[in-house]
Amino acid sequence: MKLSYEDKVQIYYLRKSGAxxxxxxxxxxxxxxxxxxxxxxxxxxxxxxxKRG
Incomplete structure (x- = not known):
């Protein structure tokens, strides 16, 4: 499954918040x-x- 830009950013911020x-x-x-x-x-x-790939 390919992740969208929004998914990638959401994963990053969720991980940084402790997920x-x-x-x-x-x-x-x-x-x-x-x-x-x-x-x-x-x-x-x-x-x-x-955003580029």
């Missing part, structure tokens, strides 16, 4: 390692990076 990787994985039907990668990517490059 667990497991709960986010179930909520968005996306694997935990992909969520971890997304969080690291946004931390390093900013939220704008997910």
């Amino acid at each position: 667990t990787l497991k709960s986010l994985s179930k909520q968005f039907n996306f694997n935990q390692s992909g969520i971890e990668y997304l969080i690291r990517l946004i931390d390093r490059h900013g939220v704008g990076i997910v």
Whole structure:
């Protein structure tokens, strides 16, 4: 399943507010390692990076 820009931003802010990787994985039907990668990517490059792809 491909995540939309809004989903990616929502995942990022939910994780930063304390949501667990497991709960986010179930909520968005996306694997935990992909969520971890997304969080690291946004931390390093900013939220704008997910808008491009």
